[in-house]
Amino acid sequence: MDSRSSEPAARPPLQTTARDGVKIVIVGGFGVGKTTMVRSVSEIRPLSTEEVMTEAGVGIDDNGDVLEKNTTTVAFDFGRISLDAEMVLYLFGAPGQERFWFLWERLFAGTLGAVVLVDTRRVADSWYAIDRLEHHRMPFIVARNNFGSPEHSLEDLREALSLSPNVPVIDCDARARSSSKDVLITLVRHLCELSAAREEREAEAS
Amino acid sequence: MIRRLVDSEDPDRLYTVTGGRSRAGDTAFDLVTLVTSRSEPTPGMQSEHVRILRVCRAPTAVVELSADLKLPVSIVKILLSDLLERGRISARHPSTPNDPSQLPDPAFLKQVLVGLQKL
Numbered sequence: 617m618d619s620r621s622s623e624p625a626a627r628p629p630l631q632t633t634a635r636d637g638v639k640i641v642i643v644g645g646f647g648v649g650k651t652t653m654v655r656s657v658s659e660i661r662p663l664s665t666e667e668v669m670t671e672a673g674v675g676i677d678d679n680g681d682v683l684e685k686n687t688t689t690v691a692f693d694f695g696r697i698s699l700d701a702e703m704v705l706y707l708f709g710a711p712g713q714e715r716f717w718f719l720w721e722r723l724f725a726g727t728l729g730a731v732v733l734v735d736t737r738r739v740a741d742s743w744y745a746i747d748r749l750e751h752h753r754m755p756f757i758v759a760r761n762n763f764g765s766p767e768h769s770l771e772d773l774r775e776a777l778s779l780s781p782n783v784p785v786i787d788c789d790a791r792a793r794s795s796s797k798d799v800l801i802t803l804v805r806h807l808c809e810l811s812a813a814r815e816e817r818e819a820e821a822s
Numbered sequence: 823m824i825r826r827l828v829d830s831e832d833p834d835r836l837y838t839v840t841g842g843r844s845r846a847g848d849t850a851f852d853l854v855t856l857v858t859s860r861s862e863p864t865p866g867m868q869s870e871h872v873r874i875l876r877v878c879r880a881p882t883a884v885v886e887l888s889a890d891l892k893l894p895v896s897i898v899k900i901l902l903s904d905l906l907e908r909g910r911i912s913a914r915h916p917s918t919p920n921d922p923s924q925l926p927d928p929a930f931l932k933q934v935l936v937g938l939q940k941l
Contacts, residue, residue, distance in 0.1 A: 629880030630856070635914045637854025637883055638934060657941065663889035667896060689894075694885055699937025706854045706883060723853055723895065725920045728934070755925070797941050804935045811925040 627660040633701040640800065641708045641724055643749070644733035645741030649761040649790035650709030651693045653733065656796040658695025658707060666691040667719055688715050692723075707800075712745035720752060729803050730756040733790065736766055739776050746777060757784040757806055759799045839870055839893065840900045851899045856881040856914040870901050871910075878911060 642650045654662045669688040693709040708724070710716055730749055734742045742758070749756045760766070760773060768776075770785045779785065784806050789795040858881045863872040870891060877890055888898045905911045918926055925931075 630882070632858075632881065634856055634881045637852065637856055637914075637916045638918060639854055639916070663886065665885060665889040665892075666894055668894045694889075696883075696886075697937070697941065699934060703933060703937060704854070704856070704883070705934065705937070706885065708853075726852060726916055726918045728918060728926065728931075793941075797938060801935065801938050804931060804938060807925065808928055808931045808935065811928045811931055814925055815928065 630696075630698065630704060631701055634698070634704050635702045636704070638699070638703055638705045639708065639724060639727040640705060640803065641710050641727050641730045642733055643710050643712045643730055643745045643756075644761075645712055645735065645738055648733045648735045648738075648741070650733055653731075653761075653788075653790035653796045653799070654693055654695040654707050654709045656791060656793045657697060657800065659698060660696050662693045662695045662709070664691060664693045667723055669719055669722075688718060690716050690719050712741065712748075714744070717748045720748070727754060729807050730754050731799055731803055732756055732758045734758055734760045734773070734777075736760055736762070736768065736773070739773065742777060746779070755803075755807055755810055757786065757799070757803045759786050759788045759802075761790045762787045839868075840897055850915070851884050851902055851913065852916050853885045853895065854883045854916050856883055857887065857902060858882075858912050858914075859910065860912055861910055868901075871905060874898075874901060874905060875910060881914070 642653055644650050651662055667690055669690075690711065692711070695707045697705040697707065699705050710724075732742055732745055732749070746756070746758075758773070758777065758779065760770065766787070770787065774781075774783075774785050784802050786799065786802055788799045857874070857878045859875045859878040861875070863875045867875075870893070873891060874887060877887060882890075884898060884902065885895060887902075888895045891898060893901075902911065902913070906913055917930070
């Protein structure tokens with residue numbers, strides 16, 4: 617923890633022309649493969665950091681001293697993909713648990729979109745994350761990290777998650793670079809469609 | 823993978839690092855704001871500032887600095903506001919709109935897509 621003793625791990629520096637950071641978030645329950653997915657496409661070894669949220673002193677103890685401030689800590693992993701000379705995509709793996717969403721606005725405002733990574737054996741883990749993403753009006757797709765031959769079809773999954781028909785649902789293997797890449801491409805294609813549809817609506821309205 | 827840096831650490835350190843402030847100034851640093859040093863560290867500088875200036879010889883995102891310095895993102899933002907105020911760093915903020923209902927324009931998304939397809 618001594619800041620003088622540990623120099624940052626060597627990683628390839630960004631090009632000097634890099635100027636626009638872009639965010640995509642992978643949300644999912646514990647052990648579903650978020651970090652695995654980040655690792656499989658990232659140009660750097662995934663890094664880990666955290667954010668704290670401090671709430672003002674919650675009470676006073678028996679001696680009349682103000683109790684220690686209440687802090688919420690959320691840890692998250694991330695990787696990096698240089699898209700071209702100027703654009704750099706940062707890929708965040710974030711826990712879907714409740715306290716994480718308190719920090720969504722502070723950390724992930726301006727995120728392009730999200731991937732909800734689902735473990736078929738624990739589909740219910742994703743309900744809360746999907747609810748929160750809808751609440752934040754954050755576009756997302758659902759990717760089922762497929763650890764074997766699935767018992768259910770993707771349509772069953774769509775139904776189990778009560779997803780609207782326009783949300784893409786796909787299978788993936790988070791360990792495979794090409795598969796994780798396809799997940800990201802599916803998300804960005806979805807965003808392109810949403811963006812084009814919005815422009816059309818605006819053109820009609822004007 | 824989940825660390826408990828702050829919980830297990832003397833909170834005084836974070837207080838000292840930021841001179842007691844808990845909020846960054848008006849300059850809105852994003853997780854992915856890219857920071858570049860404009861000068862080399864000078865003697866007598868706070869050690870965290872020295873490290874930031876060294877790491878940021880090449881553009882470096884706020885979140886990468888947070889991982890390197892093993893400090894929470896909000897603390898790093900405060901340190902960066904100091905350096906920005908003194909003209910020691912330059913900051914390139916993301917162009918993406920903050921409001922998620924404001925989708926980026928199709929040309930921007932196309933650029934992202936092309937970059938991903940080249941992976």
